[in-house]
Amino acid sequence: DGGITQSPKYLFRKEGQNVTLSCEQNLNHDAMYWYRQDPGQGLRLIYYSQIVNDFQKGDIAEGYSVSREKKESFPLTVTSAQKNPTAFYLCASIPRTGYLYGYTFGSGTRLTVV
Amino acid sequence: GQQLNQSPQSMFIQEGEDVSMNCTSSSIFNTWLWYKQDPGEGPVLLIALYKAGELTSNGRLTAQFGITRKDSFLNISASIPSDVGIYFCAGMNYGGSQGNLIFGKGTKLSVKP
Numbered sequence: 001d002g003g004i005t006q007s008p009k010y011l012f013r014k015e016g017q018n019v020t021l022s023c024e025q026n027l028n029h030d031a032m033y034w035y036r037q038d039p040g041q042g043l044r045l046i047y048y049s050q051i052v053n054d055f056q057k058g059d060i061a062e063g064y065s066v067s068r069e070k071k072e073s074f075p076l077t078v079t080s081a082q083k084n085p086t087a088f089y090l091c092a093s094i095p096r097t098g099y100l101y102g103y104t105f106g107s108g109t110r111l112t113v114v
Numbered sequence: 115g116q117q118l119n120q121s122p123q124s125m126f127i128q129e130g131e132d133v134s135m136n137c138t139s140s141s142i143f144n145t146w147l148w149y150k151q152d153p154g155e156g157p158v159l160l161i162a163l164y165k166a167g168e169l170t171s172n173g174r175l176t177a178q179f180g181i182t183r184k185d186s187f188l189n190i191s192a193s194i195p196s197d198v199g200i201y202f203c204a205g206m207n208y209g210g211s212q213g214n215l216i217f218g219k220g221t222k223l224s225v226k227p
Contacts, residue, residue: 006156042117042219043157043202090156100164102147102204102215105156 002027006091006106012114013078013085021076021109023091030096032074033103036060037088046089049074050096078111086113120203120218127193128226135201135221136187143205146179146186147215151200160201161188195225 004025013019034046045058049068063082068074078085088110092103120137145164149157161172163179170177176189186203200222204215
């Protein structure tokens with residue numbers, strides 16, 4: 001079955017460390033997105049990519065980095081510059097055509113700083 | 115960034131009651147979407163609306179695309195415990211930076227058996 005796979009489900013990071021969250025999709029979708037979710041704050045856009053080797057900053061990109069070397073993959077790195085990284089992170093994708101059904105989301109990664 | 119105004123923020127209801135939530139925007143959208151997020155999971159699409167005035171049902175769920183194209187509502191009838199979760203509205207305009215959804219902050223629904 002096609003879908004989006006986020007891994008790991010739970011991730012613990014020590015202060016000062018960089019960590020990378022994985023997002024892989026086999027839906028042949030063109031665009032991919034990363035959102036951060038904090039209680040009561042909804043979904044905030046971190047980065048998005050509409051084609052391979054290209055990506056744009058969202059509303060809260062500071063302290064994060066991404067790459068899009070393959071259509072299927074859009075990993076997110078949470079760097080030590082992100083001062084409050086504890087949150088639930090969601091990856092999503094959408095095709096260039098047939099996009100009227102909105103995003104398909106992954107099941108999320110919960111990152112905790114220890 | 116732009117966000118939709120979604121209300122209420124949270125609801126505590128008794129099993130069997132009906133639920134209503136809505137989203138408003140200062141901008142016009144071509145498409146309104148409603149998602150449900152179960153605890154610890156990603157949001158899943160419930161209903162998509164494409165025309166002003168459109169009323170669409172999916173089981174016990176009914177959603178409407180406002181005539182002004184600046185609002186939408188979602189109703190859940192005869193709620194059950196598995197309705198618990200966060201409901202998000204999202205607006206989208208195709209063309210331009212298509213595929214960039216604007217989300218509301220969510221309505222957290224709790225159902226007492």
